[in-house]
Amino acid sequence: MSTDIDRDIKYLKNAISLHQGDTGEDVHGLPNNGEAGFMPWDLYVNNLNLFQTRKSLDANTDVFSLSPGFYCGSGLTNVPPEANAASEATIDVTVYGSVRKKIVYTECAINRTWIKLIHVPSAPADLTKNVDWVESSTVVTLFDGSLSDVSTTQTVKESFGHFQQLKIDYATSIGQRYSCFIPAATGKYTLSGFNVADGLDYMTFVNCDLTILSSTSFNLTDQFAFNIKNSDSSISASSTFKIVLKKIYGTR
Known part of the structure; x- marks a missing residue:
């Protein structure tokens, strides 16, 4: 009786080893030439037809x-x-x-x-x-960087025409952050920002135009900033305050 049990156990261990490896970790591969793998051959063929073609x-x-x-x-x-x-x-x-x-x-x-x-x-x-x-809804990152230089043409990863609108993330050169939506079409769009000085003695305003040049290119133009003094409302140009483009997302 014990001989029969020993023989059966040996058979089962050998069958398991052939199926998934001696330690149960080496699972064998796909069916091959009609021989069973981890699934019956006909199921494997059906799955190929279903998911591959x-x-x-x-x-x-x-x-x-x-x-x-x-x-x-x-x-x-x-x-x-x-x-x-x-x-x-x-x-x-x-x-x-x-x-x-x-x-x-x-x-x-x-x-x-x-x-x-x-x-x-x-x-x-x-x-x-x-x-x-x-x-x-799909959101695709078209531009990711830090751009303040004017007239430098940039190329995006996918045509603007594939999207319904564009989400623009930008900042000022001293840290304020803004977001806006613009049409996904050629044209000129103004990005604006401002800053109030710590002493409240003046405010700085900045404008920059984002121009969509073609279906896959754009640039920044006309960076312009000016200060308004609180004391006498006088206006003076500012050469250090700029718009910095951070990201352009296409949304559809």
Whole structure:
């Protein structure tokens, strides 16, 4: 009897060792040539098809009609109104509660994403039962540095045209910090700051123009600062007070 038990234990230990290593740490790799790995071969193949290669959709395919899965295509229907339907997109469809759907639509060229929930498929126009396309907010850092020099052209990491607006973080050369939003379009935008002297005897104001030159470039121009004295309201130029650009974020 003990011989049989010893033999069975030896067999089990050997089987475990072959599967995941002698110490239980050396997990073996992927299935190979039909041989089992950490998952059955057919499951491995199915997962490759599911996650490695998206199904390409024909033009005019209704994204609301898609079964759960991962897709790609262009020229589709029922896409987000703000999306460029002619641009290539990926579509992720999952089902919850048996028939309810969550659809994630991403316009690939600009990495812009919308999400739609269909709680009750029979009532697509009823917003109490379904949620229309909602854009997923994205913030991208386009510039990160410390810039006060004028007329030095800077290049950003991604086209301004990919964003709805720009968030600008800037400071004065003596430390005050400001933020503002401007359109993501070519044009000239004024950045302003001020400082009250410790003795309250004067105030310093500074202006600088941030100019969007093209879809991917900008510069600072017209740094100008002046002091206003409290005693007689006289105005004098200040050469040391400047605007310092810190960051530009694109938001969509």
